[in-house]
Ligand SMILES: Nc1nc2c(ncn2[C@@H]2O[C@H](COP(=O)(O)OP(=O)(O)OP(=O)(O)O)[C@@H](O)[C@H]2O)c(=O)[nH]1
């Protein structure tokens with residue numbers, strides 16, 4: 501496998517120079533099991549475990565490898581195995597709140613260049629949802645592209661395109677149909693050699709159909725490793741990174757389907773830069789945009805330049821984010837405490853020797 505095709509580039513290379521090049525090489529995580537990782541490497545596919553040292557220094561879930569991560573490994577190609585020593589810094593990442601009572605960050609996929617925000621042009625069409633997806637995309641560090649699918653089922657595509665462009669804030673918007681192939685060629689620019697693409701969108705939006713239409717015949721067969729377990733020998737074919745022939749990589753993880761909003765402060769200001777620009781013109785610095793005199797936001801709503809629903813959506817997201825931030829603060833305090841417990845625990849063990 502060619503590292504460049506897998507998405508290896510100077511960003512990662514620069515970080516890899518910190519490691520001994522004689523001893524280590526790199527791989528990209530294609531699938532995550534409970535304790536094992538399936539990696540794409542120069543030596544083909546390897547099955548890897550993280551070293552005790554890495555496990556020991558990991559205090560949070562995000563300290564463990566995720567699909568799409570580039571990891572520093574020592575490879576044992578003859579056994580088709582490897583050990584993961586470190587995770588290289590992530591260029592972008594999609595996270596979600598890990599299930600449970602605490603809001604721990606769980607990384608769903610890392611190092612995505614472009615994310616297709618897929619929304620169907622029929623009954624699925626919902627600007628408020630698109631705003632949320634945009635927010636997640638900005639927050640992730642990947643470049644969003646809005647894909648309006650099922651254009652064959654829509655009578656007024658140009659009207660819809662205009663509506664979307666009003667909230668898209670300069671993000672490219674493409675109307676496509678996997679059914680009749682319309683617009684598909686516009687997407688190929690994002691799928692060049694070495695590029696990593698992911699798709700986000702609600703169930704039924706047409707992600708799988710689009711994936712098949714775009715990549716169906718391009719999927720590269722990956723030589724599978726046979727592995728032993730107590731049930732005997734078998735081969736797994738499922739991968740969450742899909743390699744394309746002559747192209748890049750598609751991330752296809754179930755986790756992307758369940759994404760929730762996570763700490764998206766920066767995303768809010770980018771997605772709602774129109775609201776932020778208006779708010780800067782309010783007479784009072786601390787204007788709450790409710791009943792204050794000289795409120796530019798309320799003015800814009802009443803003269804129709806700002807859509808009331810868009811503003812409501814902004815307020816709602818702000819509230820959700822404030823709530824998440826409070827939970828996150830509590831979680832960080834706890835993580836810090838646990839880290840110190842772990843460190844002082846180590847010291848106790850050392851002292852006892
Ligand atoms: N008419 C038309 N139907 C489409 C198009 N793309 C997808 N569909 C149909 O929409 C339905 C849902 O498509 P999927 O690709 O399974 O949607 P998905 O987003 O992958 O859904 P999940 O797997 O639940 O996340 C299927 O019945 C598709 O045949 C299109 O361009 N035109």
Ligand SMILES: [Zn+2]
Nearest residue numbers: 782787789795
């Ligand atoms: Zn105001």
